[in-house]
Amino acid sequence: MRSTASVLHLDLDAFFAAVEQRDKPSLRGKPVIVGGVGGRGVVATASYEARAFGVRSAMSTREARARCPHAAFLTGRFHAYRESSSKVMAVLRAASPLVEPLSLDEAFLDLAEAGLPDLEVPTVVAYGEEIRARVAEVSGGLTATVGIGTSKFIAKVASELDKPDGLTVVPPGTERDLLLPMKVTVIPGVGPATNERLRRAGIHTVADLDRVTEDELVRLLGRAQGHDLHRLARAEDDRPVVADRETKSVSAEGTYATDLTDRRLMEGLLTRQAVQVGERLRKHGLSGRTVTIKVRLHDFTTMSRSSTLSSPTDSSSAIARLAKSLLADLDTSGGVRLLGVGVSGLADWVQEDLFGDAEDDQVDDVLPDLSQLGASGLGGSTYWPGMDVVHDEMGPGWVWGSGRGVVTVRFETAHTPPGPVRSYSVDDPALSLATIPAMD
Missing domain, CATH: 3.30.1490.100 (DNA polymerase, Y-family, little finger domain)
Structure with a gap:
């Protein structure tokens, strides 16, 4: 276990939706939902404006539309997400040689390798704020929430405490004070099924879990999970930040x-x-x-x-x-x-x-001729909400909606004010999909 708060967890806020709001000025400050737009679609990310209506990741698009019908429902633009993620990860790698990416929008960073003069709380707070400012600068204004603690587990928990656009440091020695009042679902691996088994045993909070012996947890959940939960409930986590995880x-x-x-x-x-x-x-x-x-x-x-x-x-x-x-x-x-x-x-x-x-x-x-397929490889319209397009006269824009042989486009970019909306036939030769830049 570390004696200093030297593990940083960075989480980009509502990442996919935030990239869409950055690149589409007319959507800033409005509910945006990214994911499958069809009847069987699933929400990948919802902006905080949409979350206020109860929309959450992994919710069906059908339910999300019922909760927030006025939201913009967009398909994903993974080239834009990968580009932004690459810039953010470069900032983190410049800050420390030990960075462990978890996904496009999330990573651990080892501050003990960052060359700081000390690892006292004021120093790591200042460094965390510097990293957040640099992330916003290189990403065009995306915000990140940072948590810093003595372990990966505590840093991850801390990064959930002040969302969005916040920073929390858990001082060494206060980890259990933080955890004990929390629900057991704060612990990694406690999903719905495990939570239900714990609930039936009268275990609702980390404090309840802390009072249960390891043998009891092993009997209830099995050896591996029981052992892990027993340790984490006591803030015991010595996992290192691993920069290069082996590709399987x-x-x-x-x-x-x-x-x-x-x-x-x-x-x-x-x-x-x-x-x-x-x-x-x-x-x-x-x-x-x-x-x-x-x-x-x-x-x-x-x-x-x-x-x-x-x-x-x-x-x-x-x-x-x-x-x-x-x-x-x-x-x-x-x-x-x-x-x-x-x-x-x-x-x-x-x-x-x-x-x-x-x-x-x-x-x-x-390869067969896939030119008539849509963004997800489907028959029908080539245009899906959120896709980048270009018009010979109007310039770059994005698909507002399409159907019945008509596509509606809003012409704006990340660097323009909210732009005008125009509708065209889907086979209009002046309108085409934007070229997706190649990633290095």
């Missing part, structure tokens, strides 16, 4: 709001995912022996199929060929709502000419 696999997947039934289309989508996986493998100097596909059917049944090669590969063509052969063994006639391709069994070397004439520059030749 590389994968890509997509979820579709309309069930896919065309086998040729599924093969094309798997091939495109294989291209993405191959590019990521080659970028990091990796290869893999096992190719796996993941398929979720219309009834939510999820299946996977794998094939292991005699030698590792980083060839997109090889991965695509195996993925399509695995798909051929599955009955997808009822419709598919998710497809994914992954490579595991990673190595840092490649066996050349694994498939002879299957060159990566030939991959595009086997």
Whole structure:
């Protein structure tokens, strides 16, 4: 256990929604919900204005529309999120050599490696505020909440106390005072099922948990979870900040709001995912022996199929060929709502000419024409709410809504005032999707 508050947890506030509000001036200060916009969609992130109406992550879009019908419901723009995340992570890595990203919008940072003159509370508070200011500067105004404590667990808890746009330091020695009044759900791993088992045992708060012996918790929850909860209830957490977590696999997947039934289309989508996986493998100097596909059917049944090669590969063509052969063994006639391709069994070397004439520059030749597909790989309208577009005369804008052969666009950018709204035919030659910049 650390004797100083030297673990920092940074969490970008309502990240996806905040990026949309940054880039769409007309949405600033208004409820924004990012996620699936169809009837079976799920909320990925809700702005704080939408959260005031009870909208939460993982809520169905249908319920979110009922709670906040006047919100802007947008599909995700992951290129914009990745770009912003990359800038923020660069700030953190400049602050300390030990940074452990957890997702696009969340990371731990080890202040003991940051070269500070001391790790007293005033020093780490000032440093945390400096990091938050730098994050806002490089990201175009995104806010972050920071928690600092003697462990990952305490830093994570602290970052939830002053949201949004706040900073909390838990001084060494006060950890248990902070935790004891809190509900047991503050502890990682206490989800709905575990919370219900604890509730039935009369355990509602961390203080209740603190009074239970480890043996009792093991009998109630099992050895691993019982041991972990016993330690965390006492603020015991010695996990280090790990800068480079070992990559176990590389994968890509997509979820579709309309069930896919065309086998040729599924093969094309798997091939495109294989291209993405191959590019990521080659970028990091990796290869893999096992190719796996993941398929979720219309009834939510999820299946996977794998094939292991005699030698590792980083060839997109090889991965695509195996993925399509695995798909051929599955009955997808009822419709598919998710497809994914992954490579595991990673190595840092490649066996050349694994498939002879299957060159990566030939991959595009086997793709079907997907030009009429929407943002999620669906038939129908090319335009989905939130997508970036460009008009020959009006310039850049974003899709406000579409349907019945008409697309409505608001013309504005992050650097302009709220702009005008215009409607066009979906096949208007002057209107097109904006080019997505390539990520390094």
